Amino acid sequence: MNVFLAILWKDLLVEWRSRDRVVAMLVFSLLVVVVFHFSLPGGATAQTRATAPGLLWIAYVFAALLGLGRSFSAELENEALSGIALVPVDRGWVFLGKGAANLLVLGVVQAVTACVFALVFEVDLTPVAGRLAGVVALGSLGLCSIGTLFAAVAVRTRFREVMLPLLLLPLLVPVLLGSVRATSALLADGTAPFAAIQLLIVTDAVYLILSFLGFEYVLEE
Amino acid sequence: MTGYADGSTALRASGILLALLALAYGGQVILAPNDSMQGVVQKILYVHVPCAFAAYLGFLVTAVCSGFYLATNDERYDRVAAAAAEMGVLFCTLVIVTGPIWAKGTWGHWWAWDPRLTVTLLLWFIYLAYLLLRSFTEGSERTARLAAVYGIAGALAIPLNYFAIDLFGGAAMHPENLQRGSLGQGMGWPFAVGVATAVAAFAHLLLLRVGLEASVSPSGGRLSIRG
Numbered sequence: 001m002n003v004f005l006a007i008l009w010k011d012l013l014v015e016w017r018s019r020d021r022v023v024a025m026l027v028f029s030l031l032v033v034v035v036f037h038f039s040l041p042g043g044a045t046a047q048t049r050a051t052a053p054g055l056l057w058i059a060y061v062f063a064a065l066l067g068l069g070r071s072f073s074a075e076l077e078n079e080a081l082s083g084i085a086l087v088p089v090d091r092g093w094v095f096l097g098k099g100a101a102n103l104l105v106l107g108v109v110q111a112v113t114a115c116v117f118a119l120v121f122e123v124d125l126t127p128v129a130g131r132l133a134g135v136v137a138l139g140s141l142g143l144c145s146i147g148t149l150f151a152a153v154a155v156r157t158r159f160r161e162v163m164l165p166l167l168l169l170p171l172l173v174p175v176l177l178g179s180v181r182a183t184s185a186l187l188a189d190g191t192a193p194f195a196a197i198q199l200l201i202v203t204d205a206v207y208l209i210l211s212f213l214g215f216e217y218v219l220e221e
Numbered sequence: 222m223t224g225y226a227d228g229s230t231a232l233r234a235s236g237i238l239l240a241l242l243a244l245a246y247g248g249q250v251i252l253a254p255n256d257s258m259q260g261v262v263q264k265i266l267y268v269h270v271p272c273a274f275a276a277y278l279g280f281l282v283t284a285v286c287s288g289f290y291l292a293t294n295d296e297r298y299d300r301v302a303a304a305a306a307e308m309g310v311l312f313c314t315l316v317i318v319t320g321p322i323w324a325k326g327t328w329g330h331w332w333a334w335d336p337r338l339t340v341t342l343l344l345w346f347i348y349l350a351y352l353l354l355r356s357f358t359e360g361s362e363r364t365a366r367l368a369a370v371y372g373i374a375g376a377l378a379i380p381l382n383y384f385a386i387d388l389f390g391g392a393a394m395h396p397e398n399l400q401r402g403s404l405g406q407g408m409g410w411p412f413a414v415g416v417a418t419a420v421a422a423f424a425h426l427l428l429l430r431v432g433l434e435a436s437v438s439p440s441g442g443r444l445s446i447r448g
Contacts, residue, residue, distance in 0.1 A: 146374070149370070149374075150371070150374075153354070153367045153370065153371065156358060156363060156367060157354065157357040157358045157367075158357045158358075158359070159357055163353070163354065163357055166349075166350045166353060167350050167354060167371060169346075170343045170344075170346040170347045170350065170375075170378065171347065171374060171375070171378045173343055173378075173382050173385060173386070174378070174381040174382055174384070174385035177385040177386065177388075177389050178385060178389075181388075181389050195388050195389075196388075196389070199384065199385055199388060202381070202384070203381055203385075206377060206381060210373070210374055210377060214370045214373070214374070217291055217366050217367075217369065217370050218366075218367065218370055220363065220366075
């Protein structure tokens with residue numbers, strides 16, 4: 001438990017002091033939203049608004065891929081990752097610390113992106129803000145748990161920037177489907193369908209347990 | 222060909238079994254009646270369905286052997302997992318290629334986002350990523366360990382993906398089960414022999430591949446040029 005808090009605190013402190021990861025993710029995801037706006041003909045119409053939740057989640061996933069990759073490649077300097085692996089505790093706690101830090105950093109990026117997204121696509125998010133935050137948190141939990149596990153895998157390969165999306169995207173389909181469905185239902189009629197929430201909860205649970213146990217084999221001294 | 226030394230009897234037996242089955246299978250498919258609605262194009266299914274069995278068998282073997290590898294650290298499990306993933310991708314490619322040819326003739330579309338189809342496609346991507354992960358990782362022990370984690374995650378993603386796409390994806394186009402009566406007169410045997418042949422082909426290729434892997438130096442996860 002102490003290791004969890006120590007890693008979480010360390011990652012957040014490093015992030016607070018440099019702020020490079022959160023800024024890079026933020027600028028990137030805002031750019032993605034703007035590029036989406038220009039790649040859809042006619043700007044904010046009813047039609048583009050219908051596809052908007054999907055686009056929002058694509059921006060989130062892209063930003064997450066960027067941040068997840070960085071969260072471990074930064075640890076390669078001075079062999080810090082090997083140092084973390086040498087800590088004599090269950091590595092699952094290391095995973096939880098890293099994952100929680102990733103989740104919080106991503107959360108900041110997501111909140112700002114959602115505001116800009118609402119402006120660009122002329123969607124009013126204020127009436128459903130609380131529920132939307134819940135759905136985004138559920139989706140991001142799955143995204144960050146399996147993402148943190150495979151970011152630690154990808155960092156040990158050649159072409160790690162390419163490897164992470166290749167490994168991650170096929171596994172993210174349940175998370176994406178559930179999140180996009182829940183978000184579009186929220187924007188359309190203000191309630192998230194139970195089936196989508198259920199899917200997200202089940203996927204989150206499976207991916208959390210898998211990553212907690214799998215992390216043991218992914219870190220190496 | 223010293224690589225076959227430990228499994229040469231099994232290899233020969235599976236080869237002979239495969240040859241016999243392939244003969245029977247060819248005969249069965251030729252003799253099977255043409256479908257009254259779909260015509261001759263329906264015979265693609267005698268290839269499509271058995272290949273799907275072999276593909277899923279490959280992914281299952283990969284996941285199970287990955288689990289055993291992590292539990293025991295025995296390199297042999299890793300070799301089987303890697304070989305099974307390659308066979309799985311091979312058969313899955315055949316499934317994905319034969320499916321649209323049949324679908325264009327019957328449904329009128331090359332592709333539909335049917336749950337089973339989509340899950341198979343995603344599985345193909347997952348195991349391609351698995352093979353890429355293996356070839357982009359250095360050190361056989363590290364390759365084995367990282368790939369094993371991904372192999373298990375890939376198998377866990379199958380039910381999740383299926384559940385998700387079944388809920389929100391396209392309408393189901395594949396038959397839900399293999400109940401008696403869903404196949405016409407004289408179509409059961411070609412399917413049964415086809416599945417047996419595909420499984421025999423899978424087993425034979427797997428043995429060949431594992432033997433090849435074992436014949437390379439124990440540290441090499443990949444083929445290397447040797448004098």
